[in-house]
Amino acid sequence: MPRSMGLQALILCGPGTNLEALRAPDEPKALLPIANRPMVWYAVDWCHRAGLSDIHLVTPPSYSKAIETALAQNPHLTSLSPKPTVLAPEELDDNTSTGTILTLPEIQAAVSGDFLILPCDLICELPAESLIESWLLQQDDEFTRYLNPGKGSSRGGLGVWYDTTTDQTTKKTETDFVVTAPLPKTLVPSPPGSLRPHISQLVNTMTTVTLEDKTVDRLEQPKPLPIRASLIDKHPRTRILTAHRDAHIYIFPHWLLAYARSNLNLDTIAEDLVAWWAKATWQPGLAQKLHIPFSTSDSVPAILAYIHPCSPTPLPPSHPKANSDSATNKSKTPSTVTSTNNTKADQTPLILRADTPHQLLLTSLHLATLTPPHPFAHPSPRSPQASIPPNTTVTDPTSLVGPFTTIGPQSTIRDSVVSANCEIGTRARLTRCLVMDGAKVEDGAVLTGTVVGKGARVGGKCNLGECVVQGGMVVEEGTEGKGETFMGFEGGAGLEDVDGGSGGEEEAEEEDGEEGGAG
Missing domain, CATH: 3.90.550.10 (Spore Coat Polysaccharide Biosynthesis Protein SpsA; Chain A)
Structure with missing residues (x-):
């Protein structure tokens, strides 16, 4: 040391x-x-x-x-x-x-x-x-x-x-x-790496x-x-x-x-x-x-x-900007385990502050791709205590699944981070998402680029893109949204549009x- x-x-x-x-x-x-x-x-x-x-x-x-x-x-x-x-x-x-x-x-x-x-x-x-x-x-x-x-x-x-x-x-x-x-x-030149x-x-x-x-x-x-x-x-x-x-x-x-x-x-x-x-x-x-x-x-x-x-910050392989210049990145055969070709040794060390939902998501997705001996890498992308059926697709090593999390059959978890004690329903699809502790994503929900807060519940057949769901919030079944923040307010639940309030966020x-x- x-x-x-x-x-x-x-x-x-x-x-x-x-x-x-x-x-x-x-x-x-x-x-x-x-x-x-x-x-x-x-x-x-x-x-x-x-x-x-x-x-x-x-x-x-x-x-x-x-x-x-x-x-x-x-x-x-x-x-x-x-x-x-x-x-x-x-x-x-x-x-x-x-x-x-x-x-x-x-x-x-x-x-x-x-x-x-x-x-x-x-x-x-x-x-x-x-x-x-x-x-x-x-x-x-x-x-x-x-x-x-x-x-x-x-x-x-x-x-x-x-x-x-x-x-x-x-x-x-x-x-x-x-x-x-x-x-x-x-007088003396700086050594390499200085x-x-x-x-x-x-x-x-x-x-x-x-x-x-x-x-x-x-x-x-x-x-x-x-x-x-x-x-x-x-x-x-x-x-x-x-x-x-x-x-x-x-x-x-x-x-x-x-x-x-x-x-x-x-x-x-x-x-x-x-x-x-x-x-x-x-x-x-x-x-x-x-x-x-x-x-x-x-x-x-x-x-x-x-x-x-x-x-x-490297983007996940499935992100359109990450592989737009290479058609070979797409797998020709479906598989429950996929890998990414990383060249992190050649990259400048990352420094950033994860102080917005967007940066929190982006940073989590980046860290999910790291492999040992990197100090931030997890020993295993999937916790041994997680319940993942054989007919469920979880991309490794670009996804993380926390302990005591249950994922339903025929679901797809791609380039996403799912924390501990979560429940992901049947035929749910998560792409470039962050799901925090104790959250639930019900059957048939489709989430892309979305952050789900602790203890939140996303109803069945919801379709959310680049959204933020507040911890403890319930998003009703069948809800569709893009670029929105779902928050509860005093006196009841409400919906705040991120685009409409961007000035306040800045x-x-x-x-x-x-x-x-x-x-």
Whole structure:
């Protein structure tokens, strides 16, 4: 196991505004399943594989009991050792911003040195130790800091942004405006596989929504974005990115907690704490105004930006975009077991946040295709405790079936993930679907690209395409829908059209990325 390098880890487990349709009111999104494992398992496992053992799950008190119960009972979480600590600050609730979280007394007391912070919805194939080592190598007097880590550290920070342009679907993805400057060239070339060619100094960042507010006036006319002369003087060569997204993976020095405590008006981590810190490295006088514990902009340690290169999420083989260029992908003879030709070894490691139903589905389908020894692969795509009759088609290894799930005869499960304790009826057809724990899909139902929440029931002969069914919701027999969200409202059940409310969903995505623990 790699050395932990003295870092602590904070995993932010917030409410998940974008995933409200899939979770119960008292359930945190950290426990929603991704490829038949609790979402938070991936973040904790990622830390463990880097040798990080001091891990805190930061969550509002209203969710702490559910998470503690899952840590004690869920087989995937009980296998994690050492077990993470649940940290539920008294003042933390669903509306607490990420910047405010770092100022809470419980957080200030728990963090004793440099630390890593990440969201619970993170899926990252890039090893954490690669990021940590790259961060350490860029610090001044690195050897001394390694021997004496802690409160006196004058280290800088590192954040991660990933490319969203390779998403092969039509769904809109949240992005950020990122400005970077190149690092000084080194005398020794970077070794093969080094992350250094993708690391630069961050000089500014904001969401593209904020950018639009700054570059469009009240009459909806474009206006220029002002650039300070001090930025040009300090960094004459800059790179502007608008198609990347903040992964919310940050390595922070301990002094950042004092910086956050001195600036209670800085609500968010990304747009406030990080962005103002980045600007303080080149804007004269800003460090003193922000009470950053360094005297001048030249002495403020840089915050680095790792810009992750393209890492397309593979689509399932049956997806029309995945095999449109090859007719040979289609099997000439029917079979209950099919395979996919993967070349994952040649792919860039995947980094993304599964914080919308669409991303949750896409990520689950991708993880279902992985095979050992990949750390995210399941030992077997079909649980031995699942009941699957011989005349039922389940595509392996592009589908997962959880324990104690029953699938009726003559059904077809293609490129889909079916969780534990589910019931799939006779002659049902599921293609590129995610069915969560305890859900029922009755006889003759046809589902394509659909997410069915926990304990939901889809009636017989329903035909749903690219829909979301809320946990506990009942979809009546024979219902047809495309691109819709089936949700229950106070006073009765209702149907919400996703297309009609897309603007609200995008606002929720922005809020979820920064509020309630980025998680």
